Amino acid sequence: MTRTVRLTTAQALVKFLASQYSERDGVEQRLVTGMFGIFGHGNVAGVGQALLQAQVESEDGATGDGVLGSLPYYLARNEQGAVHAATAFSRARNRRQVMAVTTSIGPGATNMVTGAALATTNRIPVLLLPSDQFATRVPDPVLQQLEDPGTLDVTVNDVFRPVSRFFDRISRPEQLIPSLMNAMRVLTDPADTGAVTVALPQDVQAEAHDWPLAFFAKRVWHIGRPVPEPAALARAVELIRSAKRPLIVAGGGVIYSEASEELRAFATATGIPVSDTHAGKGAINWDHPSAVGGVGSTGSAAANELARGADVVIGFGTRYSDFTTASHTIFASEDVRFVNINLLGFDAAKHGAAMLVADAREALRALTTELDGWEVEPAYREEAIDLDAAWQRVVDECYHREQTPLPAQTEVFGALNELMGPEDVIINAAGSMPGDLQCLWRASSPVQYHVEYAFSCMGYEIPASLGVKMALGDDHEVVAIVGDGTYQMLPMEIATIVSEGVKVIIVLLQNHGFASIGALSESRGSQRFGTKYRMRSSSGRLDGSTVPLDLAANAASWGADVLRCGSMAEFRENYGRAAASDRATVLYIETDLLGPNPPGSAWWDVPVSQVSTLESTQKAYAEHLDNQRGQRTYL
Structure with a gap:
């Protein structure tokens, strides 16, 4: 007779996840190390209750078949930020460990979609557990439920299908067994991996079921190394x-x-x-x-x-x-x-x-x-060495411009590159910074450079710093560098960083606009339109005075220490203070919106308007046609 234990679906989920391990090269470790989340009416009494019960049982030292395995819970401030933190954690662990994210239904769930797309585009495993509407459909429509007059089978969670490597919806408790087995398969696949989404209707989370004990036995998922044929x-x-x-x-x-x-x-x-x-x-x-x-x-x-x-x-x-x-x-x-x-x-x-x-x-x-x-x-070997040596001289020039009155952001990168150790981590994702960093950054180790440029998602950096620090620990200084545009997208995970007592350094560059898109707009004939943070003027355009933002004060309001840097010399001095501190610290410095940036040596195809009354656009289109002639299909 099969031995069983009576648990809710959510309790079974937590117990199962706590029993999963990964192995590669003989190194075995917990696969799912914890869960980020925000509780709402969709998950507070389901997954939330299960996590609480697991924690209490762990603290009490309870034993027995019905005892849940402990799964640490981390309270995030934004669901997208939670996914970014979990993704960064997995990337820093070279995809051998993952974290889960639980949300309520409706907006809590859909807030995760951008994070799911980022994880899947980057081929990074993350486990997403959005709550869903009632499977019974009795209290229909429930709060935050999307109604489709053409079918009752669609929920907002269906938007996860195209951005997930695996998607399933649990409408009955026993469906959890094959679903989670397949979820673990994708999370530990060294090639075909990304966001794994298991949607959990809120009533099913709380429904009890007799689960086979074998489902909760320790299971090791072996990550292979396929050899060349x-x-x-x-x-x-x-x-x-x-x-x-x-x-x-x-x-x-x-x-x-x-x-x-x-x-x-x-x-x-x-x-x-x-x-x-x-x-x-x-x-x-x-x-x-x-x-x-x-x-x-x-x-x-x-x-x-x-x-x-x-x-x-x-x-x-x-x-x-x-x-x-x-x-x-x-x-x-x-x-x-x-x-x-x-x-x-x-x-x-x-x-x-x-x-x-x-x-x-x-x-x-x-x-x-x-x-x-x-x-x-x-001769070819020497040619490569000579070309790189010439380029390193360009890097030195960009790193030490000594530009006034405002430094170029490349000077900030240079200071960080010289101050950070080989096992410290620089984090970035969007804007002009990734381009400058790929050109200039001198990475000494595989861990040092953490730039997300597959989805290039503004707002990734701050929550990613939390995930990377949790993955690597105190032996690594973790530095997230953001511009004012990216900062305004997703700063709230600073509160999570502070509440968890995690020490990271956030470098905040204020240049009052979008440097990357501004430069792209100018080069494509659109005259930096709509790319600067300006007040609306009497002309009706956003070309008035600078918007009176105080992002340093905003960062301090989240609980971080903030050090304002009035010069590059002060920036270097304050970095030393931040590195010596055991608290999350923001280094705030104003930089020049117009660069200069490193010299470009290749093209990027961004379509230009084929017809226009603007001379700048006409000129840009002619240049675009000229560059397009070099495009080819590699066969």
Whole structure:
């Protein structure tokens, strides 16, 4: 006879999650380490009650079949911020551990959609538990329920379907068993992962059921390392051996695979230059002889010069976004061919590549063995070294402009790059900063550079700093750098950071507008329209005086310490004070909205109006047509 225990669906959920483990390379650890959330009428008496009961039982030292496993709960201030924090946590743990997020129904649930899209776009696992309307439909329509006259089966949670790698709705308690098993499968898939959404009707959460005890037994989910298929490996080796000017593009897959040591060894042995994407920066240390920096629209001049002449491009763990390919213009050689090493066949097949569906670490080891004795010509190796050396001189100029009266943001980046240690973490996501950082940041380790640029979501940085700090601990200084535009999107998780006693540093740059979109608007003929924070003038436009914002005071109101920096010298001094503190600290500094930014060396395709009465737009469209001529489809 099957042994059972009577629990509510929510209690069973918590007990199950507390019993799940992941394993890779012999290292076993809890898979779901905690739950962020905000309680409302949809989850307060379901998941909320279950979390409370688990905590009380844990404190009382209770034992027995019906006892729930403890799952720490963290009170967030915004549901989107909670998902960002959970996603950043998983990324910092190289996708081997995750956190869950619980919300009420309606707006609490839909607030998570942006976070879900970010996680799935970045291939980062996160478990989302939005509450849902009554499964019985008796109190229909319930508060915050969306009604569709065409069907009673649609709820707001259906918007999670296109932005989740797995979606399910639990309308009966026993459905939880196959649903959670599949949820764990996707959360621990090294390739096909992202947001996992399990919608929980509020009445089902509180419904009791007799659960088989075997459902709650410790379960270990093994994260594999697929090895290269011999024939595919042979094809890749043959193509690389034929190359005269090969170039490596190191993506996030190298870091998630923890293959940096193997990448350095491969580059040292073969002499192939190594460029990187945002997700892959730090996969090879910036001062390695083969490192040439970021590639693509916001890449270094060194990497982009090599990319234009590359005859074989070797992509490790990259999805080839339009910024990496400079909108299909940067790999310009007429006969360029691709070798793509990726766990996901969808990415490995891009650009008509020779596909190697495998773990990056295993692939690098195999390629190093098979290419033993082969290396690029000495002249090509020296060319790459010389190009990078020239670019490093540009970096030094950008880092030490000594601009007055307001510094350029690149000076702030330079100070941070010099003050932060190799195991400290810089966090950014949107605006002009990611472009400048990919160009300039000298990453010494795989952990140091945490820039979210797949979804490039404003508001990610502050909650991400919480997630990264929770993942890495006090041995790592975690620094989130935000502009005033991003800050105004999602500052409220500072309160969560403070309430949890987490020490992070937030660098807040005030420039009274959108620097990135302003520059893009100007370059595309739209004259920075609508991109500055200005009062509405008598003309009817937003071109009056500066809006009297005091973001430093706002940051202090959330409970953080705030240090105002009137100069770069004061910024450096205050960074030392913030690093020495055990409290969350905001460094506030005003910077120049107009830059200057690093010199660009590649293009990005943003459509320009084909007809216009504005001379600026007409000129921009002519330039757009000129740049478009370099676009191509890689076959």
